[in-house]
């Protein structure tokens with residue numbers, strides 16, 4: 001299976017993951033400060049800054065886009081419960 | 096009963112500004128968690144300009160009749176151009192679907208974060224959402240000679256909350272902020288009974304978990320010329336309104352100067368049946384202290400109560416909890432403390448667990464799960480030791496303390512892991 005690498009800057013951990021993994025599946029295991037509420041892309045609690053490698057995440061769904069917009073999320077921010085890592089390297093930190 | 100005597104009609108707050116809310120004197124608990132010894136009010140307001148009429152908030156659904164009767168006493172539905180929703184919780188939006196039916200031409204103004212909630216609220220009535228405009232700080236609505244200006248004050252106490260300032264009159268409509276559950280038909284703060292306790296109780300239970308947002312909101316509000324504060328519950332604050340701003344600022348500011356301000360603080364709480372978990376706690380604390388820039392405090396949960404510890408926790412950067420495992424669980428004082436933390440903001444603080452055990456040792460994992468549930472980050476795996484810790488094991492406790500301290504100060508070595516290995 002193709003692999004990808006995601007780095008959580010706030011806890012200084014890089015994790016090798018299978019392509020298709022969502023940030024939420026990794027961030028809690030490494031104790032990153034990204035926090036979750038609804039876990040299904042509605043509440044915007046898990047807003048996360050994509051430091052680099054944004055192009056390696058699947059494009060946001062219509063719902064995620066709407067939630068980001070409603071919450072006035074700055075550029076290069078995603079919902080960690082939604083964003084899927086497709087490959088390459090991604091560096092993130094809590095918003 | 097005194098409160099039944101209030102007129103059925105709207106109450107004038109200022110020329111062209113009326114209270115059209117409802118009294119709920121028999122309510123005894125609100126949102127399950129809040130006691131309301133003499134009920135509450137749902138305050139809604141009508142503001143009349145030369146070119147239009149604005150309705151600010153509504154009431155709880157069961158009180159819609161009172162609201163519409165009072166509204167009709169000062170305005171006709173076809174005059175309503177503007178509906179402002181400062182907060183969409185059902186105690187304020189309950190009469191909204193019916194109001195939209197009666198005044199379909201009105202445009203709704205709400206915060207950007209309220210849009211999804213509006214759709215969810217109107218879902219059961221099956222009607223298409225009204226025309227609405229999402230607004231933020233400094234957006235205005237001109238009613239003709241009267242201007243409504245919005246202030247974006249989120250998380251007080253929902254993501255959608257905002258305030259609305261009536262510029263020409265120096266009136267601030269604040270939603271739940273500066274509100275309290277206190278029902279008194281005399282309505283105005285210099286006339287009603289003693290509501291000071293209710294005001295502070297409401298702050299503590301509703302606003303305190305969002306202390307940082309309270310301070311952000313005050314920064315927007317304090318520079319304004321405030322002649323009257325019109326909250327969505329309890330007395331209208333027209334006598335010395337700035338006193339209530341000051342009180343919020345005091346309540347949102349730590350009482351004593353924080354001596355450890357430039358350092359990161361770690362609180363280590365423990366309970367110990369035979370002194371083993373205590374020895375672990377002491378070794379951890381010593382380890383954490385050895386890292387510059389971290390100040391550690393050690394507390395035996397047997398010697399304090401949840402209220403005091405809650406105050407300490409609100410200010411701390413990191414929290415570690417030590418518990419023995421008794422009958423497969425952590426001990427009750429730990430759970431009591433953790434369940435009382437909803438009244439303060441602990442999101443994103445560093446959390447950790449440790450403990451000595453006799454034969455199974457479930458407590459540490461259970462505490463870690465709870466800490467994650469409370470939205471703490473738990474980057475360092477907890478430590479479980481069987482019965483009496485030996486020298487090597489105490490060394491492990493020390494290094495747990497050190498590594499927590501490194502996380503607090505941001506001095507962590509980079510680690511490379513594989514998801515399969517940590518799953």
Ligand code: FES
Pocket residue numbers: 035036037038039040041042043044045046047079080081082
């Ligand atoms: S946790 Fe609610 S949007 Fe991600």
Ligand SMILES: [Fe+2]
Pocket residue numbers: 182184252271
């Ligand atoms: Fe509310």
Ligand SMILES: [Fe+2]
Pocket residue numbers: 184186187271327328
């Ligand atoms: Fe309310």
